[in-house]
Amino acid sequence: MKTTESILETNIKQAEFYNTKKKNFATRIWSKFRNGILNKIKKAVGVQDQAYLKHKEWFGDLSTKKVLDLGCFSGNYWSMYLAEHSKEYLGIDLSDVAIHKLNERLAIFPNAKAKAVDFLSAEFADNDYDLIYAYGVLHHFENTKILIDKLNEKLVPNGQIISYDPLETSFPIKIIRTLYRPFQSDAAWEWPFTKKTFYQFQSAFSIIERRGLLGKSKWMAFISMVPISDEKKNKIGRKWHKEDWEYSKTSDSVLFSCMHLTMLMEKKK
Template identity: 60%
Template structure:
């Protein structure tokens, strides 16, 4: 990978750091964030998708007592940050946001094996390596240059090290269209690159995909069911049935995975 590719990404990440420190969003980005947080996150909670994903990640972590863990793009701490810090041999939280890392470090003060640092994952300033687990919740899609990302992940992982990720997809045609219409007005467009089919193929070629689960495939249409004059229990049962189908079929079928809006993966260094 050329130095120009790296330098370009580092410059984008500087802008990203400012964005997440200030949280200044234009109106279209605020509207999209509101839809994502209140509608999609609401659906994930109602259908137990959110907690189900967290539970799956915890099972993928396994026994952490001898593991060195990188919590990549953790901001002030995600759902599993404290669990990882309290149970691993060594924990490092990494983010571009100084305000987020300052808040996380306060939560880690009682843990001698844990720290959080403000550095760019791609920068030479971040010298830590040999991670047994890299936890990247909502992070990997922030890298436009997938080849650069893959190279750095492999550089930082220990032999047989694993990546546990959760990211948005744009492989579903309706979602692809919505994102394309929204993108010209998006405040954070420079570092928002939901996975497409090409990205998924590159990840599959460079890592052993131990397990993958797509969500909000059929279940993304649950918001329409919510508008129907049906008992709430009936609506939820329909949504959970659709989610179960997405969850089970996406691990074996790429065609079904492509219908989903989000993806969680358990990958291992080859």
């Protein structure tokens, strides 16, 4: 398991990767699948929009909150909303190129700024955050204990985290990722959640709410090839997504059949 120092060294390479976005052939193929077929399924069954709306619900009243937008790149779906409505907003990312773009966008908000800094580094000394928004970020840390300790350090008592990350807990996805990993250009910082990872977070924080996505509904990738109408395909997909969304709140077996996980967590007293 990596130490903080070795993770910091890896993150220098990660910053270079996201500044240049140089992907090898295998990573380009995976990105095409993720941003093509998978995104088409998400839109058809309402997966992505529902997750975003759930995050907005979880934000609550931001007017008194100091918010950290962790690993935000040049701004995620909610970055500008968080900046506009929070008492104080800071977006951080490893990519100085992306942060420069975000600072240009944030210039209209006197309470908001962005900084190119490593979350684990001594350079990032700011604390007392009421909310940490981590969209597609927490799985970039190989050592979950180091990450959890740092998250707790940065939060106020009862501070909250909203996360969204890929899961590697369903058998077919685990097989695909295992086959892909030796050829993956960003493998050194891509660590989709395992069952162990989830239980580490469950032990460290109070999980107020959780939702799994793309469980049954991931099979829409195959249903899309069946010669039936788009209306019927989407009806099947929406039904499956609803089951994933609702049952994953309480059922670990349903949750672990999913490809993605989003959580609202709270720092324990």
